[in-house]
Amino acid sequence: MIDAGKAYNTANKQFVNGIRELAQQSTKDEVIEILFDQAQRSIKTQLQTFVKEDLRRFKEAKKQFDKVSEEKEAALTKNAQAPRNKQHEVEEATNILTATRKCFRHIVLDYVLQVQHFNSNHSTIVGHQHFSCSCLITGFCLLQLDQLVVDAAKEKRDMEQKHSTIQQKDFSNDDTKLEYNVDADNGIAMEGYLFKRASNAFKTWNRRWFSIQNNQLVYQKKFKDNPTVVVEDLRLCTVKHCEDIERRFCFEVVSPTKSCMMQADSEKLRQAWIRAVQNSIATAFREKGDDAEKLDRKSSTSTGSLDSGGEPKERSLKGESALQRVLAIPGNACCCDCGQPDPRWASINLGITLCIQCSGIHRSLGVHFSKVRSLTLDTWEPELLKLMCELGNGVINQIYEARREELGARKPQPGDPRHEIEGYIKAKYVDRRFVRRPSDEELRTKVVCLTAEPPPMPMPATLPPPSPFKETVFYEPKEYSPGLQLYWASYARSLPDMAEALAHGAEVNWVNTEDDKRTPLIMAVQGGSLVTCEFLLQNAANVNQQDAQGRGPLHHATILGHTGQVCLFLKRGANQNAADIEEKTPLSMAVEAANADIVTLLRLAKMNEEMREAEGPYSQSGDETYQDIFQDFTQMASNDPDKLNRYQHYDPQRP
Known part of the structure; x- marks a missing residue:
């Protein structure tokens, strides 16, 4: 020019x-x-x-x-x-x-x-x-x-x-383009004005120019503004009507990390936009695997571990990747719900692998039902990887599809319409329609089997005297329930039995009133398994729930010298300042037991908490050295537990 x-x-x-x-x-x-x-x-x-x-x-x-x-x-x-x-x-x-x-x-x-x-x-x-x-x-x-x-x-x-x-002319509807056109010359398959509800505290509505282009949902405030991406890839989204709010003609697009509420000018426009989003999803899924692989490369690591700079840390795995190890489990080479081969996603609280379409449906269920993570992008901690390897599609389908053939329900196949697959997944995990409910006698037999054997990992003989931990007493309970099954399965380190108990409706924070009000998480600590603790925490176990002695899981892990569990609970926000009825904190217990590793971890966690408070209310990272040390302890707890699950003899004369 x-x-x-x-x-x-x-x-x-x-x-x-x-x-x-x-x-x-x-x-x-x-x-x-x-x-x-x-x-x-x-x-x-x-x-x-x-x-x-x-x-x-x-x-x-x-x-x-x-x-x-x-x-x-x-x-x-x-x-x-x-x-x-x-x-x-x-x-x-x-x-x-x-x-x-x-x-x-x-x-x-x-x-x-x-x-x-x-x-x-x-x-x-x-x-x-x-x-x-x-x-x-x-x-x-x-x-x-x-x-x-x-x-x-x-x-x-x-x-x-x-x-x-x-x-x-009739102007009850505007002349906005109403048809989804994937072959449009300008690459814009659908465009028009919509009201968008802001994510601020006031939930204000603003009119913006929306468009579907390159399999993304974007909007512009002004014509010359750069487009703002609402949804990075529509293949990971669902769209639904919203009739439970005061405004008319509203619909919601739910993505892996957020949802966007929008309002059209008429019912005709709303239906057109919903069809456009659905068509965009369907069109994308008809494309070849190259695009799916591209999606994996650009997908957000929203559930992965991040360092202070916001970038994914180097994967903790050496040699085999998470994908190879998880897919090597029998049944994991195909999607758990539709059978699509070569899945690239996983539900970490269920322990299953998923294809990209089913992963999007699982995300729409909410994290209280399924937590989705990428097998190729996200960082996989060793304990989480072991959890995936101990469960798998075969184990979970035996539980959640036990009555499927009996009820005559057809399992979806790759290429089936999305709404059919979505209906099946909701029936399977939300309604638990295909789970076989155990009889009272079957439940009693299960619990007796779990309590008949001693703990799978014996406690070390050199416990620090005196130990305030009460020894486990096996007894005949007054009532058998899925919560009791989860309780003893956590102690026995049996993840399949724990998953079965949760499918039967067990409360993850169930309290055993006949045994000092202990919870399944406390029993997992006593059983000595880091993986069972991880499984319960992924299924919303309360890391600070206390027993009758006022002790939480962190107290018990400290008393038993389970350094890996202490590290895990501190990362999950355990309150290290909580004191039991004897006014002992985890730190005082660690000092009393002369466990240098746990004392170091507790003091580092306290220092990191103080640094975060000094940095202000919006600080998230804290000290990077603290993050690295905790990562090293986590690696050691999973790969070399004998180096951490050690006890030092208590010496009263020691200063």
């Missing part, structure tokens, strides 16, 4: 200089002087008309257009705010909007006509100037002006016809 502008200025300067030289050389030629005089008068007259009339009419048309545009926006906002339960307000807002739309269309036609006249008159003046100053015959310009008059009369007739059409 700069180069072209310079060339234009140079050429224009040469042209003016040529006219000046021609005038100087032709001062005595009366014919040329007359032509120059006529050209100057003609150009002057047209310029005066252009500035005084054409430009004024253009400005007035623009002012009127801006005014009616604001009125239309106000009418749209009022129509959107009309509550569904107040019919008179809805009718009033609808009538105002219809009338405003019709008026807006009339003004738009007038404004467009003025813009066309403005551009054509400007071009005519420039052309007339060049032709006249070049001393060409003025007849061409006169003929051109005559043609403009004819064209203007024709445009006027066409405009009157358009105004008449507007007057007869």
Whole structure:
């Protein structure tokens, strides 16, 4: 543009200089002087008309257009705010909007006509100037002006016809593009105005220009603004109607990390947008595996471990990747719910692998049902990886699909419609329709089997004397329940039995009133397994729930010297300042037991907490050294537990 502008200025300067030289050389030629005089008068007259009339009419048309545009926006906002339960307000807002739309269309036609006249008159003046100053015959310009008059009369007739059409047209719905077109030339499959509810505390609604392009949902506040991405990839989303809020025509797009509430101007538009999102999802899933692999590469690591800089830390795995190890488990090579081969996603609280479509459906269920993580992108802690390897699709399907064939339910297949797969997954995990409920005798037998054997990992013989921990006593309970099964399965380190108990409706924070009010998490600590603790925490176990002695899981892990569990509980927000009924904190217990590792961890955690408080309420990272030390302890607890599960003899004479 700069180069072209310079060339234009140079050429224009040469042209003016040529006219000046021609005038100087032709001062005595009366014919040329007359032509120059006529050209100057003609150009002057047209310029005066252009500035005084054409430009004024253009400005007035623009002012009127801006005014009616604001009125239309106000009418749209009022129509959107009309509550569904107040019919008179809805009718009033609808009538105002219809009338405003019709008026807006009339003004738009007038404004467009003025813009066309403005551009054509400007071009005519420039052309007339060049032709006249070049001393060409003025007849061409006169003929051109005559043609403009004819064209203007024709445009006027066409405009009157358009105004008449507007007057007869129904404006209850706007003329927004309503069809999803995946093959659009500009790559935009759907676009139009929607109201978007903000994520702030006030939940305000703002009107934005939305579009579906490149399998993303984006919006712009103004035409020239860069698009803001609402959904990175629609394949990980679901869309649903929203009838439980006051506003009408609302729908919600739920993504892996957030949801976006939007409102259309009418029911017709809402249905069009919902179909567009659904079609975009379906179109993306019909594409080949290359795009799915691309999605894995760009997907957010929202559930992965992040360092203070916000970037994913180096994977904790050495040699085999998480994908290879998890898929090596029998049954994990295909999606747990639809059988799609080569899954790339996993539900970490269920211990199953999923394809990309089923992972999106699992995310929409909520984290209280399923927590989804990428097998190729996210960081996998050793204890979480072991959890995945001890469960797997085969184990979980034996539990959650036990009665599927008996009930005649068909399991989805790859390529089935999304709504069918979604219905099956909800029936399987939310309603637990296919789970076989055990009889009282079966439940009693299960619990007896779990309590018949000693702990799978014996306690070390060198416990620090005196130990305040009460030895486990096996007894005949008054009542058998899934909660009791979960309780003893946690002690026995049996993840399949724990998963079965949760499927039967066991409360993860179930309290055994006959055994000092201990919880399954405390029993998992006593059983000495880091993986069972991780499984319970992934299923929303309370890391601070105390027993009758006022001791939480952190107290018990400290007393038993389970350094890996102490590290895990501290990372999950355990309260290290909590004291039991003897007013002992975990730190005082660790000092009493002379366990240097746990003392170090507790003091580091305390120091890190103080640093975070000093940094302000929005600090999240704390000290990086603390993060690295805890990661090392976690690695050691999973890979070399013998180095940590050690006890040092208590010496009363030791200072």
